[in-house]
Amino acid sequence: MASPTVHTTAVAPEFSGASGKIERAHTARTLPVFVLSALLATGQMYVPIPLFNAMRADWNAEASVMTWIISAFAFGYAGGFVLFGPLADRYGHRKVLTAGLLVAAVVTILTGLAVNPEMAVGLRVAQGLAVGSIPPAIMAYVATKITPKHRAVATVSVATSFLAATVIAQIVSQAVVASFPWRTVFLGSAVVFVILALTVRRVMREDTPTGRDLPLHHSYAAIPRVLRIWALLPMLVAGAMSMAVMVGVYTGLELTGVVEGSGELLALRAGALPVFVLLPLLAVPLARLSKHSQIALGVLVAAAAMVAATFEGSHLAVLTVLLAILVGGLGIIGPAVLQSAGELGGHARAAAMSVAMFSFYVGATVGPLVAAAAAPHGFSALAWTMTLLLLGSLGMTVLGLVVQRTTTRATEAAA
Template sequence: MAMPTLQPVAGTPTRGLSSRAHTGRTLPFFVLSALLATGQMYVPIPLFTAMQADWGVGSAVMTWIISAFAFGYAGGFVLFGPLSDRYGHRRVLVTGMLVAAAVTLLTGLAANAPLAVGLRVVQGLAVGSMPPAIMAYVATRLAPAHRAVAIMSVSTAFLAATVIAQIVSQAMVGAFPWRTVFIASAIVFAVLALVLRTMLLPDVPAGRGRPLRHSYAAIPAVLRIRPLLPLLAAGALSMAVMVGVYTASN
């Protein structure tokens, strides 16, 4: 899922923004992070048969493995988008990745389906912190001439994860136990967190002088932008169709 382009708000401190990140070194890791983050919603689909056999549950229960993550993921967007602007994009991104690494590992070790569903909500919440922080960093810390390409690349990665994550997951489950997919994802999350912690520029948090509620006040206004509503509906429908097709094929 791609986030809209973010622009500095009028009156927001711009101290330190003249220091630009190196696009060539930053963008590949952001693309990989986008693939890994959104891909977590879809990696279980090729694993359903193995997970059902391991836990002894029906297919109806398995649909919650996807839905639970989606609910948490959506909540993470709303919760962490304003927080990343307030406390720093690098801090929120790296922290979210480390939490996601821990929860993803626990999901892979879950002894039963109900526990896995609960962990998937938390996993989605943690992963949902990443897209807003990544897109905000691109919009504020990369050179203006590189932003269009960077935003297009990261947005494409978010969308491509729908297919790529399932292909990788299917290939892995053919050779390894299904839990390996989650364990490997957890390791990649942790490695990326350490790399980005070292690579990204120091944070320049904004808006600390205002109450936190002001950071969330603008979110409902998005739903009042009428031209945007059909795009949101079309995006949700297309993602639902892709999930349905790949679920049926597995």
């Protein structure tokens, strides 16, 4: 790959209407809908966690089977990013997003009607694949149609919504299953998918797709190029490890039984909500740091919380605070990796961000499996395992910085 592609920070092409003037989206109308769509889409991964006991009782299934309900969705979700991300540019962001929301509604209904774990796992892969069409279309639209001065806040807000779904989806799911059958969660989600599909069609600008006169395979040609951006690859691994920690910790809480009672679990989950409100407000001061520094800061904050949790994990109030700190640290990492992918990807911004989100949910696929392996040894073992993953993430971040500086020096010397 040519070195200019590695270092360019060019934004994706801007499109204009018939008047020749660039048509910007109305941020105040568009962003809330995107935030809700991101919450609902990613939240589908986490809604089964509070439903584990009800689903197991309904199906007479083993506890170990339930972790695959999470991993199956993450697997399909990751694949959806790569499959549909390039198509968003080819056919139009509004068209792909609207279709994705409607298809997600159908598959989510079917998931809620599953009669056994085997059927549920297969449907969860299909659900993840359909829902995986949503985030790339949103992020590409933000990168091209949102007013430039609003993009940083918009990007962080949407990226934070992906992370906030970890907690918010569990809170909603836990509240619903306390009064209704567990299948209600999926059926209700399907209804909201339809409502959002109708809404995004109204608030988004007309599509300005590119490359439709080229063969279909051309839309995917950018993905191999992205995978040859050597400075980006370690950061993608760092993002994957951080997402594995995010999903692994909350899955482990359910499996270890360190907290008993729905009230205590709800308190643990709700304790992180203020952090998600704070993260977008930190976008401007954090922007003063390099992306590598932001990732390193997030990793160190999250790792410190996990180390402390190994000693104080049995105290509910302390654990609630530590989980909030953990989420805060991880919430810094995700947007930084996404923005790095967009910058390093250059004109392949949409593909690069799709690959970045793919890497996140590869990590999310692994997270529940790691939690299932560590949980039988207690919460302390789970916390130490997550700490090791975070240290690996820090190592990958440092490696990415070294590779980027080496490549920069080589390019300058060649010039």
